[in-house]
Amino acid sequence: MTDTKSLLLSLEGKTALVTGGSRGIGREISILLARYGVFVVVNFKSDDRAAQKTLDAILELPGKGSLKKFDICDSADVEKNVKEMIAERKSVEILVNNAGIARDGLLGRMKDADWKTVVDTNLTGAFNMCRALAKSMIRNRYGRIVNISSTAGELGNAGQVNYSAAKSGLIGLTKSLARELAPRNILVNCVSPGIISGGISEELSENQMEAIIQHVPLGRLGTPKDVAAAVAFLCSDMANYITGQVLRINGGLYM
Amino acid sequence: MDDIEKKVVDLVAEVLVDVNKENIRLDAKIVEDLGAESLDIYDMIALLEDEFGTEISDEEVEKIRTVQDVADFIKAGQKK
Numbered sequence: 001m002t003d004t005k006s007l008l009l010s011l012e013g014k015t016a017l018v019t020g021g022s023r024g025i026g027r028e029i030s031i032l033l034a035r036y037g038v039f040v041v042v043n044f045k046s047d048d049r050a051a052q053k054t055l056d057a058i059l060e061l062p063g064k065g066s067l068k069k070f071d072i073c074d075s076a077d078v079e080k081n082v083k084e085m086i087a088e089r090k091s092v093e094i095l096v097n098n099a100g101i102a103r104d105g106l107l108g109r110m111k112d113a114d115w116k117t118v119v120d121t122n123l124t125g126a127f128n129m130c131r132a133l134a135k136s137m138i139r140n141r142y143g144r145i146v147n148i149s150s151t152a153g154e155l156g157n158a159g160q161v162n163y164s165a166a167k168s169g170l171i172g173l174t175k176s177l178a179r180e181l182a183p184r185n186i187l188v189n190c191v192s193p194g195i196i197s198g199g200i201s202e203e204l205s206e207n208q209m210e211a212i213i214q215h216v217p218l219g220r221l222g223t224p225k226d227v228a229a230a231v232a233f234l235c236s237d238m239a240n241y242i243t244g245q246v247l248r249i250n251g252g253l254y255m
Numbered sequence: 256m257d258d259i260e261k262k263v264v265d266l267v268a269e270v271l272v273d274v275n276k277e278n279i280r281l282d283a284k285i286v287e288d289l290g291a292e293s294l295d296i297y298d299m300i301a302l303l304e305d306e307f308g309t310e311i312s313d314e315e316v317e318k319i320r321t322v323q324d325v326a327d328f329i330k331a332g333q334k335k
Contacts, residue, residue, distance in 0.1 A: 138298050183294055 010237035012037030015089045017082075019043045019072050019129060020099025022051035024199035025148065028224035029096055029231050030054055034063030036232060038094065041085055043068050045099075072099055072125030075132075082132040091140050094235050095133050097126035097170070098148045102200045104159045115162045122166035123173070130177060134186070143186030144235045147174050148227070151194040151250050167192075171246055178244030187243040191230045194250025196222045217252030256281065259333075260326040266306060267322060270298045281323040303329065 016033050020026040021042035030040045031054070040058060042065060044051040051067050058065040066088075070081045085092055100122045103114035126147055137143030152160050153167025171190050178188040195201050195212055201221070204212070213219060227249050233239055234247065248254060256264070260281060267289070268276040274289050285291045291299070300311050303325065309332040319325055 135301050138294070139301070180294070183292070184298075 009036060011232070011235060013039075014093040014235075015039045015041065015085075015091065016094035016096060016235070017041045017043060017068070017085065017092055017129070017133070018096040018098055019125065020045075021096075022047050022054050025193065025196060025224040025227045026096075026098040027054045027057075028228040029098060030065065031057050031061070031063075032225070032228040032232050033094070033096075033235065034058040034065055035061055036236075037063075038235075039089065040065040041068050041089075041092070042066070043070065043072065043081075043099070045069070045071050072128055073120045075128045078128040078132050082129075086136050091136055092133055093137070093140070093142055093144060095129055095143070095145045096148070096231055096235075097129055097145070099125055100148060100150075100167075100200070102160065102163045102203075104163065104203075106159055107161050110162065118162040119166045119169070122163070123169045126170055126173060130173070130188075134181065137186045138181070138184045141185050143181065143184070144239075145174075145177065145186065145188040146231050146234050147171075147188070147190045148231075149174075149190045149192040149246065151192055151248070151254050154192060154246070154248075155254050174246070175244045182243060187234075187239065189234045189239070189242060189244065190246040191227060191234065192246050192248045192250065193227045194222055194248070194253040196224060196227060196249075198224055212253075215253055216250070220251065222249055222251055257326075259329055260323075262306065263303070263322060263326045263329065266302050267299060267325075270295050270302065279322060281321065281326065283322050284320050285322065285325075286320075299325075307332065309333075 016038045018026055018030045018040060021030040022044035030042050034040045042051055042054055055065055055067050068081055070077045072078055101118060103118050105114060147170045149170045150167040152164045153171060156164050174188050174190045230247050230249050264279050267279055271289055271291055283289055300316060304310055307329050
């Protein structure tokens with residue numbers, strides 16, 4: 001009879017790619033997976049220092065990992081880097097599409113670039129990554145893909161037409177891909193965080209924060225570790241019968 | 256069966272795990288006889304492209320019906 005710890009330890013020896021893994025939620029996801037024995041490839045776009053700090057934190061656990069700097073919005077760059085990764089690691093079993101940005105503003109004043117870059121990073125980036133890694137996951141008949149959506153994508157949020165559209169789009173992508181890849185034992189799920197400390201939400205003012213917390217039944221912000229735990233669970237053998245789902249980490253903000 | 260035909264049968268058997276390799280005749284239709292689904296076809300194309308270094312376009316995929324068709328296509332590609 002396998003106990004809980006070894007079920008979770010089913011992560012041992014696997015390789016994961018975490019996009020936007022250098023800071024915030026991505027950083028905690030990377031560190032937690034490494035804690036469970038996963039070799040974590042931390043992808044980032046520009047913050048070399050933060051990425052190195054995350055890798056150092058992984059290595060100190062002691063854990064295993066590496067850095068890969070590339071832009072997930074550039075499909076050629078994605079294909080090239082994924083090819084390299086597979087050559088280095090033989091297979092990449094886990095993909096966490098965490099990279100995300102916000103460019104808030106009211107619709108009437110939202111510039112083309114603000115719409116495009118948010119949809120590109122949050123949604124198209126995830127598409128590029130899934131497509132690049134699907135082939136080897138299909139070949140290996142094993143894969144775990146976790147897409148980081150947001151409560152904004154489910155409830156909507158004034159001033160976040162772009163962000164909500166992209167995050168909501170991720171949910172649709174997740175469900176379609178879950179259906180498509182199920183015959184090959186590739187499970188695709190979404191984690192939908194609410195208001196989390198240390199990330200994009202930090203840009204809100206104290207008043208805005210307080211106003212939002214009123215709506216959170218658990219009366220506090222979430223932490224990146226709260227989100228990371230959900231991701232690790234979905235990547236593990238404990239989640240073997242879970243696919244196409246949206247796991248909400250939001251303190252009850254949206255049920 | 257020549258070498259290429261044997262290799263194609265191996266690859267088809269690798270993808271279609273429920274099919275017995277002995278039952279994969281060259282004239283077997285990949286979808287109708289062997290029960291391949293669209294994901295299987297995709298997988299086979301990818302495997303063949305990697306193995307033989309050829310690229311198979313969507314139009315060409317449309318024309319392939321039997322295992323023999325696949326082998327013939329690969330052989331034609333190798334001559335170029």
